[in-house]
Amino acid sequence: MDRMPHVEFRTSPPDYKHWRLDTDGPVATLTMDVDERGGLVPGYELKLNSYDLGVDIELYDAVQRLRFERPEVKAVMITSGKEKIFCAGANIRMLAASSHPWKVNFCKFTNETRNGIEDATANSGQFYLAALNGTASGGGYELALACDQILLIDDRSSVVSLPELPLLGVLPGTGGLTRVVDKRHVRRDLADYFSTKSEGIGGKKAAAWKLVDEIVPRVRWEEVISERSRDFASAATRLPGGSGIELTTLDKERTADSIAYEHVTAVLDRDREVAEIIVRGPEPDAPASMDGVYSRGAAFWPLAVARELDDLILDLRTNEIEIGTWTFETQGSADRVLGYDKLLLANYDSDWLAREIVLYTKRTLKRLDVTSRSLIALIKPGSCFAGSLLELALAADRSYMLTGVFEEEDREADPAAITVGPMNLGPLPMGNGLTRLATRFLGDPDALTGAEKAAGQRLEADEAEQLGLVTFAPDDIDWDEEVRIAVEERASFSPDALSGLEANYRFAGPETIETKIFGRLTAWQNWIFYRPNASGPDGALRAYGTGKRADFDRKRV
């Protein structure tokens, strides 16, 4: 599997191979019942509810659909359709056969889905509950850790475990270590013991150590989990509003060198190793009220753009790993973008759909923040980097904004302008809990205030540069050269060092469970995955299941 398969992330429940989604009033049940032979690529069987990227793509789709299509759902129970096993985690043969970039990318996506589950519990009033009707190992337990409550059947055989270190010589790759101590507050020495004990821990000790919230005797299992689900559903407060809207299949045209959606286009320049992404602003003005949003449904511009960007990011990240730089341009009316932002924020506290669209925009931008590609915003006349779309420029590692106009192209054009809007001042925080503006101006409250006070104003290049909102503001004469050099330079640098540099600079300031998972844990995991002790011919990951013992280089690093 050194040559990675082309992966498509669009799916819908009728196409699911591995999950069942059932709803019963305010309670939904997501049942994992993995098709052993339904692996994304040949070469492994997904035994014991183990998963690969294909299984997780369906889970992501289900979580998204629950938010948009099932507003009546207030509690989601994740459980297993198999006997005695909840989930055995990521499939080991798949991992052993995968290339390093595939493994890292797979972990990133699974992490994002689990963060999305926590976001639903925290912000959408859709409370997630893991009902472990059998053993949850490794990634299986990590999936449970993403839920707010974990119930474990007490049958003298079912356990939770993180056997990655003792069995595979790697770390749990999906936030397990961080969530054990930072979310569930398992004591660090007990966590150490737990994570070295391949056979796991069940029963009273699992509850006493806070690894699970409740253990339930087999005879009372069905009764207790439905009782808990109903209780959580009645305690959850989901905002009112209209009925669910269908996430219709995204229109997407994919050629060898381009990806086109209705509002978003990416041209892949393989020679320059750059994807040129253009986001088009809304055509009609925003509707006057949420009624218009419900009637447009998935075609409503902010939702459509979020879905298209989301799919594009996943597609490029997975399928185009040698395209190291993404440039972002926008086209359209800044006022219209701000009009849509205004409508959504006016209803953020009163209408579930308005909130969901903002939360989805937030998650999509966060996906960009953790993407290991250089991001460059190009701000030109005719662009609409305002409010929610300005976040694309603020997420970028650098931005270039044209001073004046392109004389030869359109001498009469209005010069490029950006506008700070309410969307930049709070509703779209990064993983570190700060807005992108606050992260940008970390430790410089005057600059932050200056930028915030300029909200609503059309800022041309000189002003935007003075306020620190763009990196460089070349004029017509210098533009081509400066942008060309920036893109060419990026392609000449070590891709690894760029990933590390960007991951460190993008997340200045405070840390959260999310930034710890993506920043610290991921980096450790990258390193450990890459070392011969895990992935070499005699490494633990490849020795697993062969009967051979891994042969470790014992040097401690």
Next chain:
Amino acid sequence: MDRMPHVEFRTSPPDYKHWRLDTDGPVATLTMDVDERGGLVPGYELKLNSYDLGVDIELYDAVQRLRFERPEVKAVMITSGKEKIFCAGANIRMLAASSHPWKVNFCKFTNETRNGIEDATANSGQFYLAALNGTASGGGYELALACDQILLIDDRSSVVSLPELPLLGVLPGTGGLTRVVDKRHVRRDLADYFSTKSEGIGGKKAAAWKLVDEIVPRVRWEEVISERSRDFASAATRLPGGSGIELTTLDKERTADSIAYEHVTAVLDRDREVAEIIVRGPEPDAPASMDGVYSRGAAFWPLAVARELDDLILDLRTNEIEIGTWTFETQGSADRVLGYDKLLLANYDSDWLAREIVLYTKRTLKRLDVTSRSLIALIKPGSCFAGSLLELALAADRSYMLTGVFEEEDREADPAAITVGPMNLGPLPMGNGLTRLATRFLGDPDALTGAEKAAGQRLEADEAEQLGLVTFAPDDIDWDEEVRIAVEERASFSPDALSGLEANYRFAGPETIETKIFGRLTAWQNWIFYRPNASGPDGALRAYGTGKRADFDRKRV
């Protein structure tokens, strides 16, 4: 250099090859003037004030001596003895020729020294000032970043730079990225540009971007830097007390399989891959006042133990990289340990030496926290895990405490006990800013309060276990077996995965610049250093200076 040289960390100013330490009243000047031919191992020349571990060992010694031997010093200016160059950073040929564990260990030590410089500025009233009388590149600029003020000569040629990414395909390894955005608050997009521009930035732009605090014209250089040093010295408040005490040469007996100091012994069991460390408590009672401390000088037990542990940690980390587990035992009187703690804390706010000893203990324990070895505390009858020595058990990944006594050994012995003391409640925080107790009981305020309330009580095994202060409390019958399995298991696991696991579990809770550097940045750097794009035959690190261009695998991970 796959076989690493044996390194000794003990040194003193008469033996320095690379630094000069001058004092003029309250101002000290540390002049870096690296002996090109004075490298620690053959094979490279330390041109342009580039450094290797040997250079940094002297810097560490100087920083330590300034704290203990020169209490009158309130400002330390770091500058260069060479023309036009402050420091070119870590020597690249040395890095290119070094093994992976050597590079990682080298970076860890240099990081600790730079954190120590910041600790002196923050807590000792010894203010560090970098006087860049020439270009500071890479690790040279990172050394400056550890100082509280950076002055750069404005001569149209001197710059600051982080050329690691563009020239070497790695990251700055000594906290550069973190300090640029999190300490100096350079805007992240400007930081991105700066870190990709190998030729660096000087003059007004360096000051405008906050890369330096002040630029000074060449003609006024000498005048301004001495003015600033004096100003900072008069603003700094260092505690009063007696005159400096000499850090006499540490007595140390090193054989192939043991390291022995006066109070600390380590036996290296190479078959079991374990170092058995024993720390002996103080023999005489603590002196009645600080007078007694000054008269004992470096022989004063808490200082002597801190120095011995410090040297032992460095020795084992550098020279014994296949010894993957360290066990800690203590022997002696808990009451006496608590007596010494009490004396130091009673004078912490009024006497510089009392404070320095506590700060040094804090730094030594922090060194343990970031050590990539499994740490296991063994608490037996006759031990003195109390107060400052209890921190060794709290720093451990696990602790085993005997319930009752060893029947065959000494049936009449007092059972093992531990005692929480004032030293456990604040003065010895971890890098995350919390005490080890607070980190242990993260998110469990009741358990924390319970442990704190037990302060002063002699806690035997059952009580210690109930309070969550020890991991396991086996009795005589189970002890040998449990401890043996714990140590053997550790030696059977992947050393890489253990390093990652421990680094994640030890630092639950909040993050600081320090934990970011050791946790996040270090992990990224480990990975990047290890990848062929840096260290392979065609990697950037090995191509540097050969005229060949690095050949990168362009896949983004």
